[in-house]
Amino acid sequence: MNERVREILDWYRADNPGTLTNLARLMSHGRLAGTGKFVILPVDQGFEHGPARSFAANPAGYDPRYHFELAIAAGCNAYAAPLGFLEAGAAEFAGDVPLILKLNNSDSLSGGADPCPAITGSVDEALRLGASAIGFTIYPGSALRNEMYDQIRGLAEEAKRKGLVVVVWSYPRGSGLSKEGETAIDIVAYAAQIACQLGAHIVKVKPPSAHIEQAAAKKVYEKERIPIGTLAERVRHVVQSAFNGRRIVIFSGGESKDTPAILDEVRAIRDGGGFGSIIGRNSFQRPRSEALDFLRQVMDIYAGKTK
Amino acid sequence: MNERVREILDWYRADNPGTLTNLARLMSHGRLAGTGKFVILPVDQGFEHGPARSFAANPAGYDPRYHFELAIAAGCNAYAAPLGFLEAGAAEFAGDVPLILKLNNSDSLSGGADPCPAITGSVDEALRLGASAIGFTIYPGSALRNEMYDQIRGLAEEAKRKGLVVVVWSYPRGSGLSKEGETAIDIVAYAAQIACQLGAHIVKVKPPSAHIEQAAAKKVYEKERIPIGTLAERVRHVVQSAFNGRRIVIFSGGESKDTPAILDEVRAIRDGGGFGSIIGRNSFQRPRSEALDFLRQVMDIYAGKTK
């Protein structure tokens, strides 16, 4: 086993060998194998936004097999999707790429100020499909957040007992926050902390802005002069907030569509000590060859092969 | 086993042999055996609309045995009904026609803007009655949809473990949608996608109209010039939205009562690549011989025996 992988695994000594094995699998697959860095392909937009909004731009993506193939060809560490999409390829591609079963999802057909996703999978389904990890979304800031925290608590306990890795999407949202606050540096750092305290092995957050949402936090940021001027500094603060870097934190690509802008963001994540990216729409909504090229560039940045 | 049946089964390789066996049974029964096409007789209107509105037009239908006999005589792939109706004939007609136990139902005696059916059956009851599949209705667009998604999640997991097929009626409805939006093409395609992502083997939707409900979707349909002008085109888009045709999608007959109009609709479903029809009131509310004749015409269209 690679030294860096061994070092990271050492942060998770409370876990059983089954979970460590699956965590090692995630870090030993694809182009970033052995680097301790991650690029994950997530495809839950069909459920979250509907099929046409997700796949019409690149209709090959209507076919669930396309995404398995894309993740494999690009050399991603893992492919994450809801139950149906994984079911439709898990046997065909058994063993070809580590899988993450998303256990909750939201559609865009109804909803209020305080979101709470539907449970759409289970730990046993993840085992049945050969997945290495479960994925779960929490919305800190929602009035229903305690329900989500309690759900992931139970699911994470079961997943760890059964040797799986726990990946938490921690997206601040809801009536407790302003729109701008959803990506505020204090809130994103807090969201990372909460996911870690809930027992996540891997945390996914959005790249934070320099806005500070909460007055009580603002006083501290100013008094302690926490550097948050650049994205790299903010990433560093988020990583610090994730148990001082002893939990894996990766970042979503957000909505930016311009390749140079994304690559700049990736460089900042790398420079701030982030562990990688999870890139959905910017991957599967492009033509295949373009997507492969794009993902290669992202991985090269994380691998230290380009600036 | 027929080649087409084998091809379709291959889409469900994540399932265990028990479920594949029951899926094969559905495709190997009746006049459409071996074609990969479906005509299913559903009779839940007694619960949903009351007995007189359902059966007075053809009083033979008050007797639960009538529907078993009709499904068998017409050569339907399967007969779907709630617990009571199946209990009242499952022993008498054991093995004569594949059964689908509907596990949830709504009555017309109360209700608000956001429907959520009552659970009226269980997976173990389906096994006890010799059924091949469970049926379940979800209402995407209802504020209570997450409750339904969570219910079918659990029931589908159990059904698959116990070797049954999962059929999901996906009917957009509720405060999140306009009345016209319930059959809008973007919404019906989305409803098919959701059912597939929730793990349905077979999805039932309504024939979609050319209306587009959601602004965010409208932009995509227009930008990508998705063809939705004819019913056949819309059916094709819905089938595409169901994992690019790798999940079985069938269509309900809706409220049209005129035979030529229905047959036209069936032709469009066939031309768009739909897998068949589920026809209730238009079957059992007609005199028996007329119903048999009508269903024969429908099946001939799907079997490619007539235009």
Add this chain to the structure above:
Amino acid sequence: MNERVREILDWYRADNPGTLTNLARLMSHGRLAGTGKFVILPVDQGFEHGPARSFAANPAGYDPRYHFELAIAAGCNAYAAPLGFLEAGAAEFAGDVPLILKLNNSDSLSGGADPCPAITGSVDEALRLGASAIGFTIYPGSALRNEMYDQIRGLAEEAKRKGLVVVVWSYPRGSGLSKEGETAIDIVAYAAQIACQLGAHIVKVKPPSAHIEQAAAKKVYEKERIPIGTLAERVRHVVQSAFNGRRIVIFSGGESKDTPAILDEVRAIRDGGGFGSIIGRNSFQRPRSEALDFLRQVMDIYAGKTK
């Protein structure tokens, strides 16, 4: 076994021998043994209306043993009561009369427009007390009806697995209905249908009036000229709505107190093909000898010994 009993049991071939045995017990006990007709004594008024309103008119009824004795002496098919009343005599009268344990009950001390009874017993308690059946009340028309449907679904499944008979009191009530609608013919027929679809072996409804509550139903009753002019005709329609007479439907005595009026009602039930009566207050609120005489007259009508 009597031929008529055998015929009725044949309608329930989906049930296991345990349940068939208990159903046979109900039809083989008392003065109506072997006729396929039922007169059942229910005493849940102590819980539903309070003790004085129930028993002060005939204070012997305060003693739970009184009702066992009355049911036995009168030759009723069964005695139905809540947990406490059955506990207080089940050992003393073990084997003397089939028992029905009522599993839910409502008191008169609070409540809103949409009733939902409290669960007050369990299937295992029914077994412990030697009962042959469970009893359960549903209120179609209540906004909480789905909760009740889900409860009886689970209880009925368990009861059938453990060899008990399922008796459902189906009383339309709640914000979805007008007061007059609670006994409207369309609603009572619908209530019978729902109970049958939920898997009831025996359904209890109120004698229906000629009122039609729902506009959609009214159109059908008029178009199909369903005869509902006399009580016998309405009973016949309700029986038809209960799986064309293949489920046992019995009728409550309602609030009428005048013996001739009740006997007329009983004759109409008989003439319409009803399976019998369930008579509480009109039995136990009379002096014992008067009650025995009255019940004898009722049974004679059902037995065909008098007009």
Add this chain to the structure above:
Amino acid sequence: MNERVREILDWYRADNPGTLTNLARLMSHGRLAGTGKFVILPVDQGFEHGPARSFAANPAGYDPRYHFELAIAAGCNAYAAPLGFLEAGAAEFAGDVPLILKLNNSDSLSGGADPCPAITGSVDEALRLGASAIGFTIYPGSALRNEMYDQIRGLAEEAKRKGLVVVVWSYPRGSGLSKEGETAIDIVAYAAQIACQLGAHIVKVKPPSAHIEQAAAKKVYEKERIPIGTLAERVRHVVQSAFNGRRIVIFSGGESKDTPAILDEVRAIRDGGGFGSIIGRNSFQRPRSEALDFLRQVMDIYAGKTK
């Protein structure tokens, strides 16, 4: 075994020998052993009203051991308290006095018009602590009463299966009743009936007033001329309402503090056929010797040693 004890046990023939043994223990302990009468010491006021309001008048009562000792020294049939208080003495006084574990309790720190206590113990905890019975409070008249009824249903079933006695505190209260109605004779009798129907072995109610709360009941009390003029008559009516005296009904001391008044009340309970008293604050808020003297007087009345 004493003849009267044997007679009372005979009312509970539906129960298993384990429960009968514990019921016999309650009737075979203390100064009233063998009389079929009860004086029980309950101490849940620390939870219900707070420590100072409960124990400051007699600070010895802050110590949980004090109440065990008091119940033993006074010769009470049993000592009832919440989990914490029993845990703090159950080992020290193991076998010295029958214990009743109160399984639900309310504090005075919040609350609305419709109370529902918190569950604070379990049947297995009662077994662990060597208790002979569980205690449970219901509030008929509360909009949340069905929740309580369902809770005691499940707990009572488990308790009976595990050989424990079920004691129900039945206190009408909530938005369904006027303040005066909480102790109205019709309501208290109804509350006793409900507790019995729910399967209680022993019922605790408050001494009823002559007020009649419900119009429908008032008509019956007047028509049937039910005597409710004196407390003894009202007690007799409540005992009658508890299965004609075949369930044990005991009375709380209420808030009266004056010893002669309490003793008068006790005489009326005795004269009306009540089975005893449950006396908390009037016992443990007095100095120990005074309390012992007072309880001796109460017991002498029940034992028939004084008028």
Add this chain to the structure above:
Amino acid sequence: MNERVREILDWYRADNPGTLTNLARLMSHGRLAGTGKFVILPVDQGFEHGPARSFAANPAGYDPRYHFELAIAAGCNAYAAPLGFLEAGAAEFAGDVPLILKLNNSDSLSGGADPCPAITGSVDEALRLGASAIGFTIYPGSALRNEMYDQIRGLAEEAKRKGLVVVVWSYPRGSGLSKEGETAIDIVAYAAQIACQLGAHIVKVKPPSAHIEQAAAKKVYEKERIPIGTLAERVRHVVQSAFNGRRIVIFSGGESKDTPAILDEVRAIRDGGGFGSIIGRNSFQRPRSEALDFLRQVMDIYAGKTK
């Protein structure tokens, strides 16, 4: 075993040897070993207030290992934290310091007048991590308190069965109380009583003020002349309210930041018979050497080594 430890264990004779062993561990570790006094380090602020507000003042605290080391170096009896923080050090420091797993936590990102924390851990997780105790927060005064009481009831029962100690943080808060009432002497004493009645082995409350919140309590405090003038007197009253000193009551440091003020408070706790302190922010937000010095002073006071 030390005599004082043995004496305290004797108060918990209802518990099994497993729980007694863990309680003994807590009292036999660190600088206060054998004294029966406690100083516990709790670090749940990362979850409760966010990472920057918690750790920016002393950034070493971002690392979960820091707090284990601090608790060990300072000689605390135990270290308490949520799941994530314990997971991140439990293997590294296995056996070096007794652990308390906090099973519920609140974040600061949403919320109303009536708090109820999220469940964030389980008894089995405590066992998996080698913890000696579970920790749980209740908010008496919240409209949701019964939910919390029911949660801790179940968790405490399970913890005791599995040999763990139960520590309850009892913090009055919610719509039932004024802001001032949260630390009122009557309310804090009541909160201690409730925690004890719910079965806590160790109770944590805030140092009470001389304010009296409830009118009914005020009358008693005045009538019985309960001394509450000094903090030591108030601590004595709270200890008395915790089963007359037979349950362990410790006090939080509150928000005071000034060392002399805290030490004065500690002296008052000691003088009033309190069992110790739980000191979070005042420990880990100082530089390490300062924190060690500070904690040494606190422990010396409890150990009787300084006035």
